[in-house]
Amino acid sequence: MAENTSTRLKAIMAQRGLKQADILRLAQPYCEKYKIKMGKSDLSQFVSGKVEPGQWKLTILGLALDVSEAWLMGLDVPMERETTPASLDGDGRIGEFVGLFCQLTAEQQALIIAQIKGILSAQ
Numbered sequence: 001m002a003e004n005t006s007t008r009l010k011a012i013m014a015q016r017g018l019k020q021a022d023i024l025r026l027a028q029p030y031c032e033k034y035k036i037k038m039g040k041s042d043l044s045q046f047v048s049g050k051v052e053p054g055q056w057k058l059t060i061l062g063l064a065l066d067v068s069e070a071w072l073m074g075l076d077v078p079m080e081r082e083t084t085p086a087s088l089d090g091d092g093r094i095g096e097f098v099g100l101f102c103q104l105t106a107e108q109q110a111l112i113i114a115q116i117k118g119i120l121s122a123q
Contacts, residue, residue, distance in 0.1 A: 002074065003074035003075075004052070004073070004074040005049075005053060005058070005072055005073055005074060006049030007049075008067075008072050008073075008074055009061075010047060012067065013047075023061070023064060023065065024038070024039070024040065026064035026065065027060050027061060030060045030064055034060070034096060034099050035099025036056050036060055036099045038057050046061075052073075056098060056099070056102065058072060058073065063081075066081050067079050068081050
């Protein structure tokens with residue numbers, strides 16, 4: 001059977017004696033810092049394999065569990081986390097922006113993108 005996020009989450013839960021509530025507790029500081037919402041339902045769907053986490057939730061899980069996101073996705077790479085993603089280094093503004101941006105509707109996102117392009121073209 002091919003490895004995926006579900007099988008990897010189950011493996012790390014068994015290996016470390018973690019429950020889903022433990023993972024949520026570990027993830028909470030990162031969720032708060034980067035304004036990413038992840039609840040019981042999200043994690044349950046990831047563990048069951050019904051849903052694959054998006055990039056930011058995968059990053060939050062990787063940080064919380066101190067494992068490589070690529071490993072967590074099921075790729076044949078080492079489990080160990082080598083570095084913190086560059087986009088999460090620094091003062092957290094990028095993470096905060098992405099978290100807020102993801103909460104907008106598609107129409108609102110398009111307006112923000114147009115605004116950013118306008119600012120950049122005026123430089």
